[in-house]
Amino acid sequence: MPAIEVERQILPILGSPNQGARFYNPDLPSSEPFVPGHRTCAGCGPSIQYRMTSKAAGDNTILVGPTGCMYVANSSYLCTPYNVPWAHTQIGSAGSFTAGVAAAYEAMIRKGKWKGAFPNIICEAGDGSASDIGLASISGALYRNHDCLIICYDNEQYANTGIQASSRTPYGGMTTFSPPGPMVPEAKTLFPKDLARMMAAGHPHCYVATASVGYPIDLMNKVRKGLNHKGAAYLMIYTPCQKGFVYETPRSIDLGRLVVECGLYPIWEWNPEKREYDYSFRPQNMRPVSEYLKLQGRFGHLHAEHIAKLQTFANQQWKMMGIELPEALIQAADAKNLVNMATASAAEAVAQTL
């Protein structure tokens, strides 16, 4: 069989803003595949992510939306905010559907039924789909190396059904499935699944990266790198959820920055050629986790030892990235050093005297 010339789209990488003292975004792509009028909540993190992603991908794009916020809230009454072809699939079949779309285009090009560049095929799965229900099918799509980009927009819970815990919900996060109480004062006792590393370790031929809405240009560049990568790519993007995290809406981008600066969401890239992690991304500051936690109502019940436990977790993440820890962060990992915060037993004693 003669080799088929597949015309591919190569998307240019955007220049970095904030060079030196200046703040000025680079020239952004003009295409706008995501349009207003959708019914997501005000300040919705996933929809910020969706907009940035689709803007980076351009108009020759096909979006796949497994069940999740970005399907439920956006596609009611038979219309969607997507100005490009978009299809819904079941929550468990994100990977298989996307693989099918990619395979179909490969076949159509092979048979001469599709003229033009190979489209950017992007699957926008929520963390429920990507880390729990659809994990197997996504792993399959990555393993078979279909030319597509699978994004997990990680709002750390099942949000469209009313905030239930997923395997990406952080330790201490309150959801309707993990309410805090006298028996389990920290609400969620398990630490989140390290999804992106799992994908990188299991499918080392894929481009895998993490990103956050707090760093829009970095996010858009990673989307473009993933699309330019010949084969499957996987992105995990932090997207705050205003209803689930319980914060003031203007903080959406701010939280995206803070979560990285607190070390709870390391930003890295997996380089499939060299088969190694690239930890060169550095946030401007390093902060204790309490600065991130205190902005959110879902962590309002935490006590000193829980915060210290989260700080220990964050410190492990910094170490994993090979970053030396400042003394203040090591101190903050000890509950004794967290002043003005009651321990769980002290709080319980107060409840019993009453």
Next chain:
Amino acid sequence: MSTKGTKIPERLMIPFAGITPAPTQNGQDLFPTGNWRSIRPVYRDKLPPCNNACGTNEKIQGYLDLVKRGKYLDAYALIKEDMPFPSVTGRVCYHPCEQACNRGKYDEAISIRAVERFLGDLGQALTRDVVKPGAPNGKKVAVVGSGPAGHSAAYQLARLGYKVTILEKSPKAGGLNRGGIPDWVLPQNVLDREIERLVELGITIKTNVEVGKDVSWDDLKKNYDAVVLAVGLTEPNSARAEGENKQGVLFGLPFLRDIGMGTSKVKVGARVAVIGGGNTAIDCAREALRQGAVEVTMITVEAHPQEMPASPEDLHDMKEEGVELMHGKAMTAVLGDGKVKALQLHPAKFSGAINASPINIDREAPAERFAVDNVIIAVGQHASLAWLPQEFKTERGTIKIDRFGRLGDTNFFAAGDIVQLGAGQPLMVVNAVGDGKRVAFNLDKVMRGVTLEPRTIPVDVIFDLNRMNMTYFPHFPRVQQTLLPPKSRRKTQQEVIQAFTEEQAVEEAGRCFSCGTCNACDNCYLVCPEPCIVRDVRSNGLYKILVDYCKGCRVCIEECPTGCLEGVPELDFDTGVVRMDTAFAVSPGLHGRQAEELRNLGDRAPKNI
């Protein structure tokens, strides 16, 4: 909303019980989520503190923004709106803008003066200036004096279409710019070029014409439709010491003026004392070194360098060059036999205002003898106003004006040091330029018969860094201008402070916060979750918020680096019932177009629901 690619069955093309419109191809009109909103983002440009502090209100933020994008000519044209000679002020200005700069509270203030000089030098190199004279209106105006205020007034009047004649008593035009500022700060050829620019604007300059001697008050009244008096302070103050008429006693401004005009016959001796602690005294001390003095001592009444009414940078540079300071002393007599041999000094204290000089000299204390060859007295200037009708003189020896710079009901106006002495603001070139500019505009109004109105006070100046988003501005050091090494400066008339290169100017302009003013950084456009912030071209003032869809999440307001975006409660938009259709920006600022468009929303055809 888009229904592109969606095939809608016929039976679904009916409205849903009057709540939600049926899916149609009308796209975005389907779900106006804007009615969720209680707070609306509004673009409202505020006044940056630098623009506010500048004596002539240069649009500093504006030209820094243009410089950082490489639009140097536009930046030069913008600066020329308020400032006729950026190449001069870029060298001599005491930069009140840099003191006010918000970046000064964060790391280091922006080197605005150096960028201004870069633009001024660029303008000097142009074969034709960007400024054109206005359409002639047939009126003749005389400007008396060609110093900063006169230069500025003549320049603005020529732009307004007046036929301007400058009367200058010295053989060369330039006034204080030429006579009061040494060559190693402002080279003569730079000033000559700026004066050429005035001639190119059609201004006639008559030198060697002194008002009161060559022309009288009545001549001015008869020959011109209006007159601007910008005569400045020409006569040096005496130090009120005995023996000031002895040979070897020099006065500050005439000393500098004669050197500047090239008519100086003075040879200074090895040991020179300078009396006074102001900027002129510093210039005199540094000039004395360049004229051949070996030891220069500055004798001030102020007890401490910080109290001296002088620019700290110049003071630092002067000390580097080797001038000694002697504090807390006043000269009470000049000793010597016809020629200065020594000074008699007494301890003294300075208390009170800069211009009033209440000096307490302790004459009881033992006098000190200080041997010198020359003494330069630089303790301020006063005006020479013998020619002026008595009714327009004040007790301070300045010209009496109303708040518009006008002398009574006459068509005479006055500007610059001659009216600003003792008025509470420091006497600086840039303040004189601003005064000249405002007086020119007032004169124009009087000529056109328009009622004069007092200056409006800026409503909203950003002084508080919390109103901006500082996460977007990493700390970054100021780009320093190179100086000649102190050793080599002492004997040369070469410029001490060196100009910025293009790269340095762009880097320094890039440090600007753009306080309170949109600089088209695209951040609001990028972070909007809807996205309901749209623009066609990327330019300040061309961002538009689709209020039909804005849910009021305020992410854009929080993330606006400059603090231009503001949240305004919907209840403040007072007209109409459907609030989202009736909004407009509270004060238009540069976003007037957006406000206009929003105002016209009422005329739009009702939606087909």
